[in-house]
Amino acid sequence: MAMTVHRRPDAAGIGLRLPHLAEVVDTRPAVGCLEVHPESFLANPHATELLTDLARHYPISVHIVGISIGSADGIDRTHLRRLQAFIDAIDPVLVSGHLAWSTRQGEYLNDLLPLPYDDDALNTVAAHLDEVQDGLGRPYVVENPSTYVAFRGSTMTEVEFLNELVQRTGCELLCDVSNVYLSAHNMGYDPYGFVDRLPAAAIGELHLGGFTPEEDEGTPGRTLLVDTHASSITQPVWDLYEYAVRRFGRKLTIVEWDNDLPPLTTLLGEAAHAATVTGHLFSLQEASSAGAF
Amino acid sequence: MPALSDLQRSLRDALVHGGTQGLESLLVGGCDPNKRLAIHQRHYRVSLIRTLLERFPATVWLVGSPFVTDAAHEFVRARPPSRPCIGEYGERFPEFLATRPGAEEISYLRQFAELEWHLSRLALAVDAPCLTIGDLSTSDAAALGNATVTLQPGVLYLHADWAIDELISLYLSDDSRDHFTLQSGDVWLELRGVRGELTMKRLRHAEFLFRAALAAGESVSDAALSALEIETAFEPGLALLELVRDRLVVGISGK
Numbered sequence: 016m017a018m019t020v021h022r023r024p025d026a027a028g029i030g031l032r033l034p035h036l037a038e039v040v041d042t043r044p045a046v047g048c049l050e051v052h053p054e055s056f057l058a059n060p061h062a063t064e065l066l067t068d069l070a071r072h073y074p075i076s077v078h079i080v081g082i083s084i085g086s087a088d089g090i091d092r093t094h095l096r097r098l099q100a101f102i103d104a105i106d107p108v109l110v111s112g113h114l115a116w117s118t119r120q121g122e123y124l125n126d127l128l129p130l131p132y133d134d135d136a137l138n139t140v141a142a143h144l145d146e147v148q149d150g151l152g153r154p155y156v157v158e159n160p161s162t163y164v165a166f167r168g169s170t171m172t173e174v175e176f177l178n179e180l181v182q183r184t185g186c187e188l189l190c191d192v193s194n195v196y197l198s199a200h201n202m203g204y205d206p207y208g209f210v211d212r213l214p215a216a217a218i219g220e221l222h223l224g225g226f227t228p229e230e231d232e233g234t235p236g237r238t239l240l241v242d243t244h245a246s247s248i249t250q251p252v253w254d255l256y257e258y259a260v261r262r263f264g265r266k267l268t269i270v271e272w273d274n275d276l277p278p279l280t281t282l283l284g285e286a287a288h289a290a291t292v293t294g295h296l297f298s299l300q301e302a303s304s305a306g307a308f
Numbered sequence: 309m310p311a312l313s314d315l316q317r318s319l320r321d322a323l324v325h326g327g328t329q330g331l332e333s334l335l336v337g338g339c340d341p342n343k344r345l346a347i348h349q350r351h352y353r354v355s356l357i358r359t360l361l362e363r364f365p366a367t368v369w370l371v372g373s374p375f376v377t378d379a380a381h382e383f384v385r386a387r388p389p390s391r392p393c394i395g396e397y398g399e400r401f402p403e404f405l406a407t408r409p410g411a412e413e414i415s416y417l418r419q420f421a422e423l424e425w426h427l428s429r430l431a432l433a434v435d436a437p438c439l440t441i442g443d444l445s446t447s448d449a450a451a452l453g454n455a456t457v458t459l460q461p462g463v464l465y466l467h468a469d470w471a472i473d474e475l476i477s478l479y480l481s482d483d484s485r486d487h488f489t490l491q492s493g494d495v496w497l498e499l500r501g502v503r504g505e506l507t508m509k510r511l512r513h514a515e516f517l518f519r520a521a522l523a524a525g526e527s528v529s530d531a532a533l534s535a536l537e538i539e540t541a542f543e544p545g546l547a548l549l550e551l552v553r554d555r556l557v558v559g560i561s562g563k
Binding site: 054055057059060061062063081083086116118119123124126128130135139162163164167202231232234237239 | 346394
């Protein structure tokens with residue numbers, strides 16, 4: 016089976032959401048990549064027309080939110096065919112989605128829902144991953160989820176599950192650094208240890224996004240972090256991002272903001288900061304290896 | 309640990325209908341993981357209700373936010389989305405809205421909300437290259453009767469029992485008049501959208517039937533028969549030319 020694989024930029028880009036589309040078309044800002052959710056475009060031919068034009072000028076990363084590789088019911092093949100047509104038209108540098116589920120018996124639950132980490136789920140996800148990659152004719156890069164609850168019957172940790180998935184399928188991973196931070200906070204583990212245990216060679220892309228703290232109702236006095244993508248990236252996440260870049264190397268990084276959208280310039284500023292962090296790290300490394308220090 | 313499919317059924321029920329039945333002993337996270345599940349329950353409910361309210365702003369303008377919000381609450385429980393494109397969610401909301409207590413006093417509510425649904429969908433359309441009168445003149449006139457035509461993707465034909473086109477125009481033009489009398493009576497509408505632009509045009513009944521039949525894939529002669537049944541003076545050839553002049557025809561096949 017043939018797979019389309021593009022050389023990927025190692026720049027920083029932004030999640031392009033519909034309210035910013037016209038401004039990006041008009042102003043063509045300097046940014047390394049645009050990431051889109053295809054589900055926002057499939058029912059919007061006008062937006063797709065504009066995006067198709069942008070795809071001639073920017074690398075595009077397609078981030079699927081509705082294919083649900085963790086659903087026990089199987090993949091929605093109608094949706095997969097629609098995605099394939101969209102992706103063929105846009106020809107993105109990377110296609111990704113979540114380690115989660117969102118559909119059941121013809122219903123779409125509009126959320127990225129948690130999976131138990133056991134053999135049953137691993138078999139399901141691995142089979143669906145193959146089916147999606149076959150259907151799209153491209154690698155499908157799998158993102159670590161944001162977690163609030165887990166399952167008592169899980170036999171693996173999340174990072175063990177991701178390693179098993181890579182071992183079994185050879186897939187790549189998208190490390191959402193904010194999700195690592197948020198999940199580690201919510202579930203009580205060390206985010207740096209999680210990054211350490213990810214298979215570095217499999218990391219294909221990095222994500223950053225804002226979250227919203229709220230009271231953990233079940234645990235008075237504790238804060239829960241909710242993955243709202245509605246605010247700036249916090250300093251602890253920038254610190255973890257720097258650590259992740261040291262470990263994984265220079266990777267395409269996308270800053271996502273989905274709710275309470277700020278002006279485009281704010282989002283571009285976040286992406287520029289990510290580029291600065293990466294650039295600074297690698298200029299230091301290059302200088303060091305050239306004997307300047 | 310239940311099988312994955314059983315676990316997902318329980319989670320689905322918890323999301324759509326609330327509660328945590330069957331999940332209490334399965335979840336971990338904080339001191340009370342069931343309360344954390346509420347984050348997913350809230351997201352399901354709030355995101356879909358917001359989607360519906362954003363999709364039907366004219367309906368909110370017409371009957372008020374509390375009425376539409378209450379209906380949206382019930383709708384997201386009764387009819388979860390069936391497709392992962394949330395922009396496509398809500399097609400059946402007008403029908404549902406009309407069944408809500410109080411809706412019987414607003415007999416045009418369903419048609420008004422359906423009109424709004426279609427307008428917001430058509431506004432996203434992109435037009436295709438259209439045929440010209442010259443293209444039509446090269447056709448074999450005798451064979452044209454059996455032909456079917458393809459119309460622009462952003463065109464739709466809609467019949468209403470009230471002048472809801474005038475009513476929604478008040479909303480679209482931000483007209484804040486104190487009083488408006490909504491007339492009852494048939495209106496035959498051609499709705500057209502392209503790249504954010506919308507037009508609504510009233511048609512004669514026969515013209516509507518002809519164009520709607522063509523849009524539904526009927527042949528030119530069958531469409532003409534529909535029109536002639538209610539207007540004996542209807543001229544199909546002229547009507548077809550008008551359709552082309554309106555830049556609505558993008559293809560003719562089987563001629």
